[in-house]
Amino acid sequence: MRLRSCFCSVAIIAMGCTAAVHDDKKADLLGAGDASASSDSGSVPGGSSGSDAGAGAGTGTTEDSGVTAATALSCRADASEIASVWDIPGSTQFTADGTWSDGTTDDVTATATWSVAPDSEGTIAPDGTYTAPPRNAGPMVILVEWEGLTAECSVDTRLEATIDLVGDTALEAAIRATVPTLAVDCAPYVLYPYDRSRIPADFFSPEVQWLDEQGHNTFVITFETEWITIQAITSADSWTPTGDEWWAVADPGSGRDIAMTVLGGHWDASTGTLPDGLCGSPWSTELTTEYWGAPGAVLYWTPDAQGIWKVDIGAETADAWADISTTGQCVGCHSTNYANPPLFATARGTGGYGASVIAEVTDPLTSLAGGGREASFSALDPSGTRMVRADRGVLYLDDLTTDANLGTLPTTGWPTHPNWSPDGRWVAYSSCGSVSGGNDWTAFDCNLHIIEVLPGDTWGPDTALAIAPPNQSYYYPEFSPDSQWVAFTRNTNEDSYDAVTAELMITALTGSPPVVLANANTQPNATNSWPRWGPIVGDIGWLAFSSRRNYALRTSGNHQVWVTGVDLADVSSGIDGSAPPVWVPGQSITTGNHTPSFIQTQPE
Incomplete structure (x- = not known):
């Protein structure tokens, strides 16, 4: 380059x-206020002498006291x-x-x-x-x-740069001399990033991908902010800026809004010309950057590796966190984290009803070696001493310090998918009308319910938070870090397991009408599911989720982890505040990646 x-x-x-x-x-610059010193030899800042006083700029004495x-x-x-x-x-x-x-x-x-x-x-x-x-x-x-x-x-x-990936100075000169044609019929079609995406600035650089049907062999990609313009010249069908190149335009301090364009042309090296010029869309792809706002990692479960992999925020590749190769058994299906960031509630073993166990974020292999409790889904309280687990239509409360069961929660319907609020005050769950095969993970006709946590391991009344319309289900509730919002999944006429019609929604704990996150869902029948919160920065709350949508040219139908930034001020007004999502960089494009969780690095 x-x-x-x-x-x-x-x-x-x-x-x-x-x-x-x-x-x-x-202080007196001229020696104890001696007027004669000011007129003969006293000096003042700037190199002027006292005898120059009154001669213009650069002098500074008083006429009587000699003090300025x-x-x-x-x-x-x-x-x-x-x-x-x-x-x-x-x-x-x-x-x-x-x-x-x-x-x-x-x-x-x-x-x-x-x-x-x-x-x-x-x-x-x-x-x-x-x-x-x-x-x-x-x-x-x-x-x-x-x-x-x-x-x-x-x-x-202001800063400008050209990144020449072709290495032909004649081509670069021709590009500079060409006024592009702006027309849809000859322009490369930008596949990724999505228009109007809200991108975490501290993620690794996004790969710009496009589809070209005009036989172009030369492409010019431009990122332009209020202060910076970076242009890349390539013959490939994609371009990934380096970390420094991306940070230059992504740093919100450099201007939060990025206009991205992709031009295509046919370079004739024998004549040193672009015979048909360059062509691009009349509309730029508009991107916005915001800070993710916290160090840590996105963890996700991949059945291909039978375990949990992690992508550190800003990293280019994912690493195994705990899987069958290190634990000897499948780990990570139906994991949750956030109420207690240092700990991780997960399932271990084969089949949906595995052993619900606790993993320490900093030492998963050692902590996963302990005993578990039979469950399909589980959640921790903020203290890390209590667990609620779903097991065949019952929510159990366990004391993790004594390894004792403390009873059951007062639920309705078939309860599953428990989630404990980070402030410790609430447990949300899916109250379902029926399940397939007696399994907690194949539930139908679900609504969202909450139960208040009272002192002494007791509970308030079971209360409906969001009731799904006929033929729909609301499930997989997840509390926000501030415990004010619940993100969840809905589907139509399907059970809760890998539903094709799954979409993301959000509701306030106050019970205001739920809002469909249509911008994040982007397209129908993409299996947008398992919403999990990242940090909230200002009005922007980050949500990770899994989806079967294609990652442009790189995947075809396998689950991948995506992130959307949700403007919670808009949601408070009943408006879809989500943005078209961003693919989490570093994850494997050949595996199915599910159930993301954000693990925040704990301060030293």
Whole structure:
């Protein structure tokens, strides 16, 4: 790969700011206030001598006492425009002006202290020369301090780069000289990422994939934010930016909105021309980035490996966490986590009714070796001392410290899919009308119910949270990290196991009408199921789920783990706040991947 510096200049605009007047008085610069010293040899900041007083900017003495005070500080940029390209950052000179109580002003650049604000990037030298970051851009803040006064200057930095994956300088020149045609009939069709996706900025780079039916052999992919433009030239049918290239445009500090375009053309190397030019869609693919907001990993169960695999946030590949190769038996079907992040409730063994066990996030192999309790689904309380487990139409409560059963929960219907709220106050479950074959995982006609957790291992009344319409089922409830929302799955005229019509929904714990997450579902009959919460950052709640939808060119019908960012403020107003989903990078595309859970790294 070659990164070429061949874009036109782009502006960096500097705006000066002036500090407020301080009450501090400047010490006598001329020797104990001696007026004669001020007129003969006293020096002042900026290099002016006392004999120059009154001659213009750069002097600062009083006529009688010989005492001056620094009253104001401002900074400004010598150049208003600067060009930065990848790894070749531009620079500009900043100047600091200090004002004295007698109204005179000095250039104090050399004696001031310069720095780049903590949330900004780039470097600034002691002489005020600012150099933009080599691989990032956006609004930057420069700080300056002098004589107890401070000021700041805002700088807009911009960055451009061309990533030449073909290595033909003649092609690159031809691309630059070509005005593309914007028409649907000749444009490559972008398959991934989806338009209007909300992408976790801290995930690994997405693979841009497209379908070309015009026989093009050259493609130009452009990511453009408010501050950064990155362009890649390739002959392949996809492009994955490097981590640095992706972070440059994905960092929300660089502009949260990304416009992505893919152009196609036929390059004739023998003539050095693009005979038919370049063609792209009249509409760009609009992407938004948000921070995932917490370190950790997405864990998922794959029956192919009979165990749980994990993808660390930001990682490029998945690793085995605990599977049959390390435990000697299948691990991970019907796992849950979040009420107690250091622990993981999962099933171990063969068949749907395995042993429900507890795994320590940091040491799964050792903790999984212990005994288990027969169950199909289970959930932990926040303390990690209580487990609710579903076993053949009954929800049991177990004390994990004494390994004793404490009784059953007051449920209705055929109860299954329990989930304990992270605040410890509620247990949600699916109350179903019937099951197939006596199995908790093949349930029909389910509604969502909640039970309040009371002191002394007792329970409040069983209460309906969301009632499904006729011919539908609501199941797989999952509490949000703040315990205010319940995400779940619905289907139509199917049991709960791998339902083709499965779709994602969400409801508030207050019992407001459920909202279909249509943008996340994207298409019908994609088996969108097992919603599991990641972090909530501001109004955005992350939901992971499994789906049989195709991952563009890479999969065909096998389950994969996807993530959608849900604007909970919109959901509060009854609006679908979800976004078209993002494929979780790093998972295997050859296996079926189910039941995702987010494990948050615990602070040291």
